[in-house]
Amino acid sequence: MTPFTTRFVDRRQAGRVLAQKLGRYRERDVVVLGLPRGGVPVAFEVAQALAAPLDVFVVRKLGMPGHEEYAIGALASGGVRLINEQAVALHGLDPGEIDRVAAAEQTELERRERSYRGERPFPDLHGKTVILVDDGLATGSTMRAAVQALRLEGPEKIVVAVPVSAADTCFAFRDIADDVVCIMTPDPFYAVGLWYEDFSQTTDEEVHELLDRARVRAA
Numbered sequence: 001m002t003p004f005t006t007r008f009v010d011r012r013q014a015g016r017v018l019a020q021k022l023g024r025y026r027e028r029d030v031v032v033l034g035l036p037r038g039g040v041p042v043a044f045e046v047a048q049a050l051a052a053p054l055d056v057f058v059v060r061k062l063g064m065p066g067h068e069e070y071a072i073g074a075l076a077s078g079g080v081r082l083i084n085e086q087a088v089a090l091h092g093l094d095p096g097e098i099d100r101v102a103a104a105e106q107t108e109l110e111r112r113e114r115s116y117r118g119e120r121p122f123p124d125l126h127g128k129t130v131i132l133v134d135d136g137l138a139t140g141s142t143m144r145a146a147v148q149a150l151r152l153e154g155p156e157k158i159v160v161a162v163p164v165s166a167a168d169t170c171f172a173f174r175d176i177a178d179d180v181v182c183i184m185t186p187d188p189f190y191a192v193g194l195w196y197e198d199f200s201q202t203t204d205e206e207v208h209e210l211l212d213r214a215r216v217r218a219a
Contacts, residue, residue: 006184010198011038011135014163014183015045021181022131022161026050029156030129033057035146036112037202039134042163044210046133054214055123056207057132057150058112059142060105065097071138072098074145075105077113077122078152082145116207125153132158135199136192137165137182140173147176164195 008014030052034043040056047054062073064087072093073083081102088098130153132146137160147158160177162170166189170182184195193199 007194008163008196010196011041011163011202012045014135014196015042015133016049018042018133018161018163018181018183019046019049021183022046022050022159025052025129025131025159028129029127030131031055031123031125032131032133033146033150035059035132035134035142036116037204037207038136040207040210041202042135043131043133044214046131046161047214048217050131052131053123053218054211056112056116056211057146058109058116059146059149060109061142062098062101062105064091064093065101071141072101074141075102075109076142076145076149077109078149080145080149082141082148084139084141112204115204116211122153125150125155127154127156129157129159130155131161132177133161135163136195137162137169137173138189138192140165140169143173144176147173164192165189 030050032043032047032052032054034040034056036056059074059076061071064070064072072087075081130150150158157178159179160173161181164184165182167185167187170185173180
C-alpha cells in the first residue's frame with residue numbers, strides 16, 4: 001500500500017472510493033456492517049455499490065482515564081472485551097479503573113444497539129461474507145473487537161475495509177481478517193480525521209436515516 005498525501009472530501013465520498021476497491025464482492029452473499037457512528041456513512045456507500053444489505057455492529061472503545069482518546073481496549077456486541085495489556089501495564093492502570101470505564105461503555109453500547117436496531121434481529125451471518133467498514137483505523141482496537149465478536153456468528157469470510165489507516169495497523173489485520181482493504185496508508189499518519197476535509201461528527205439521526213434508506217432500497 002502506497003502512502004498518499006491527498007484527503008477525502010467526507011465520509012460519503014470516501015465510501016464511494018472504497019466501494020470501487022470492493023467490486024469483486026458484488027453478486028456474492030454479502031452483508032455490509034458499519035461501525036457506528038462514523039463508519040455508517042462509509043458503509044452506506046459500499047452497500048449501495050455492492051447491492052448488499054446494510055446493518056450496524058456496535059463496538060465501543062475503552063479510553064484511558066484522563067486521556068479518553070487513547071484506546072486501552074474495546075467492547076463489542078456479544079460480550080467481547082479486549083484489553084491492551086501492554087498499555088495497561090505501561091500506564092499502571094488497576095483493574096478497578098478498567099472495570100469502571102468498561103461499565104460506562106457497556107451502557108452506551110446497549111443504548112446504541114436499542115437505538116439503531118430497535119426490535120429488528122441481528123442479521124444471520126452464517127456462511128456469508130461480512131464486510132466490516134469504519135471511517136479509518138488508528139490503533140485498530142475497536143475493529144479487532146468487532147472481528148473477534150463476529151467470528152462467533154459463523155461467517156464464511158470477514159473483510160475489513162476502511163478508507164484510511166495507519167500502515168502498521170492495516171498490515172496487522174492481515175493476520176486477523178480474511179481480507180483487508182485500506183485505500184490510504186499515509187506516513188506519517190497522526191490521526192484518522194486529518195485525512196478528511198470534513199470530519200464532523202456523525203449523529204445518531206444520520207445513522208438512523210442511512211439505515212432506513214438502505215432498508216427501503218433493499219425492500
